[in-house]
Amino acid sequence: MSWHEERRRNLAAEAEQQRLDRKADYELRRQSRRDAAEFEREQKRRAREEKRRARDARRKDRKARRAERARTWTPEWLYGRSTYTIVAASAAASLPAQFMHFGHISPLLLTIPVALEGAAWATFAGVAYADEKRLHPGVRSGLRGLSLLFASFAAWINWLYGKSLAPTIGEGEATVVAAALAAVTMLGPLLFEVRQWVRTLSASSRDPKQRAADKARARHAQQRAKMFKAVAKRQRQILLAAPFGRVDAEEAWRQAWADIEGAQPGVTATVVGSRIAAEKAVSAAVAQSGVTPESAAVELLLAEMFPAFPGDDGPPGGSRKKAPQGGQPGGGGRGVRTRERDASEEATTLGGKGKRANQSAAETEPERPLDPADIARVRTLAEALGGADKLSARKVREAIGCRTDYAIRLRDRVQADAASR
Structure with missing residues (x-):
């Protein structure tokens, strides 16, 4: 590279x-x-x-x-502020006249108006304090009397000063000035006193519903203490034995009732005995009528759910007939199923399918008188059920073991006897 x-x-x-x-x-x-x-x-x-x-x-x-x-401008706030404003205006209007009255006599007397007005308003403040602390009425009345005495004395001095102006402004004008000064001197204290009355009454007033509830509660406590004196005495013992406010009054009453009566409030030995006797009587009546307790309970439940009406013959579609005992047609007592009953049920079933049932021989028999024993048994059944109005032909038929027409006659007879009593 x-x-x-x-x-x-x-x-x-x-x-x-x-x-x-x-x-x-x-x-x-x-x-x-x-x-x-x-x-x-x-x-x-x-x-x-x-x-x-x-x-x-x-x-x-x-x-x-x-x-x-907006929360501050309430009627109470406005009433208090307006009262204080008038009180201040009253003091401001009455003091100058007193200064002039005593100052004309001697400058050394200028402290008298301050002491006089101060004494009046100090006692009025004492009235307000006594009302707030809810002191004895005698103390409050004494303070009110002193405050009005001081205010009246100040008003009398202002009256004298107003009348002393007669040589200058005339007798009539002097009288008007004297009356105005005296009135304005008393106006503030009187309005302040009215305010104290209103505050005291409003503090003691309560809601009408609350007052009614308190009266009802007090009446209930009075009646309870009057009726159960021993329990009430025991309740007071429990409340006094415990520290103040530690035990609730109702809790003390429950404890006192348990100590005296040995049961829950409202239950006594007499009540328990009456209840046991009533249960035995009902059991005896049920046993005499031939109805088991279970079936009686079911009957009572059905009677409450489905009230019986006049002419109630049981469920539609026919009736169940039982043969009378002792060979008596339509008589009382439970019997075994007979050929006549089977034929009647068969006829009823056929009639329900559109075929005309044959009239049995028993239905054509002449009407026989009611057996007194059957009437007594039906009355016992009515007592067990809670009244004759609870009876129905079906219930009477099942209890007696008779035909429907005979059961209807028994039911009507017992209901008529119960209505005539």
Whole structure:
């Protein structure tokens, strides 16, 4: 390789390197300008965001101040501010006249109006404090009397000063000025006293519903203590034995009832005995009627779900007939299935298919009188079911084991006897 060729290659490599350096420098400057522009945009965006947040904060602050003013401008606030304003105006109107009255006599007496007005308003402040702390009524009445005495004395001085102006402005004008000064002197204390009365009454007033609930609760507690004296005495013992406020009154009553009666509130030994006797009576009635307790419970449930109506003869599509006992047609008692009953059921089934059922011989028999024993059993069944109105022909038929017409007559007789009582 010649020297010239090596020289050319070196020059070409240097030129290429310079080109690459210039390109890199250009890319670096362009990236710098791009970063600067991006930074400037970010700064502007942050400044706009900060301005927006400040604007939103000012807006929220204005809304909060408006809401606070709206909450502040309540009737109570307005009444209190207006009263204080009139009180200040009353003091400002009465003091100059007293200064002029005593100053005309001697400059040394100028402290009397300050002491007099100060004593009046100090006692009025004492009235407010006594009302707030709910002190004895005698203390509050005494403070009110002192404050009104001081205010009346100040009003009398202003009256004298107004009347002393008669030689200058005339008798009539002097009387008007004296009356106005006396009235404005008493106006502030009287309005302040009225405000105290209103505040005391409003503090003691309660919601009418709450008052009614409190009265009902007190009446309930009084009646309960009167009816259950021993339990109430035990409750007081529990409450007094425990630290104050530690035991709830109702919890103490439950504990007292358990200690005295040995059961939950409302349950006593007499109640338990009556319940057991009633359950035995129901069991005896159910056993006498021939109905098992399970079937009686099912009957009661069905009676509640499907009330019986007059003429209820059981499910449609025919009746189930049972043969009477002792050879008595339609009589009481449970019997075995007979050929006549099978024929009746077969006739009913055929009738349901469109064929006319043959009239059995038993249906053509003459109506016989009701058996007193059957009537008694139906009455027992009615008592077990909860009343004669719960009876139905189906229930009577299943209990007695008789025909439907006989069951209907028994049911009607028992219901008629129950209605006539």
